[in-house]
Amino acid sequence: MKTISQIAPLRSALATRRKAAKRIALVPTMGNLHAGHLALIELARRHADFVVASIFVNPLQFGANEDLDRYPRTLAADEQKLQGAGCDLLFAPTVAEMYPQGMQSQTRLCVGGVAQRLCGAARPGHFEGVATVVCKLFNIVQPDVAAFGRKDYQQLRVIETLVEDLNLPLRIISLPTVRDLDGLALSSRNGGLTDEQRKTAPVLWQSLQQMAKAITEDGERDYPTLCASHKAHLAQHGLRVDYLEICAADSLQAARTDDQKLLIAVAAFLGNVRLIDNIEVMLGS
């Protein structure tokens, strides 16, 4: 597997593949790869002949007091893992290559609706940064298909919306959340947890499962009260909850009691590590 850090040689390498009528898949990441990322590479392989991964810690999607500086950067180990997973090419640009005009004077993409609540409200500017960099990556790589994880469910909806609204000629595919044995969603940020915090963290997934069960099996429809009681439960375990909400899974607006396709989404801090997770709930037949 080759690593390319500049846009011009990447475009030439991909033009050759495209001439040979190869279907190209893109798997965008921020690196520090784990089994969730590698499962995305495998998914991409099933939908394309040539798989490109990208590793870029995008400053535009981080807020001023967030973890941009301490975000783990492990390029050599990531290259080994990608090679082992059958990735064909890695694009790992510098910030200067992606933003030659600097961070202030860039065109930004603003996605409405699905980007407004949850992480959009908790991290102002975050999805503008995600949408902008993902659109740039799509324009640079011009993939036929791009793969994203459902752990970042709202991000997936933002990207699906952007592709539809801007008529981008590619298909978005997605992967269910890959979890550790105790249920914790794999995430690069898990590495920042202390041993004690790591033992506590699965309570997030346990709460989500209990809430889903209350809705599907016990017929609970008082969503605000259900959220409030689980927020209190998480707080008792020392988590600082950013949000815990039940939404309509497509629009990501607050769920009404007659909505059939729901998403329960949570973001919470354990120490200075912010974890997110979600569960999809289908009601009716």
Ligand SMILES: Nc1ncnc2c1ncn2[C@@H]1O[C@H](COP(=O)(O)OP(=O)(O)OP(=O)(O)O)[C@@H](O)[C@H]1O
């Ligand atoms: N556990 C997981 N299961 C499935 N997909 C995942 C998982 N973790 C990350 N992904 C997906 O991998 C892609 C790249 O994500 P990213 O590099 O930010 O990894 P991450 O582990 O989510 O890190 P972070 O701690 O920043 O959330 C995204 O599409 C994301 O949804």
Ligand SMILES: CC(C)(CO)[C@@H](O)C(=O)[O-]
């Ligand atoms: C999609 C992405 C690579 C854009 O920077 C990032 O938000 C991520 O890793 O989920």
Ligand code: BAL
């Ligand atoms: N995986 C989501 C990217 C972020 O938290 O910035």
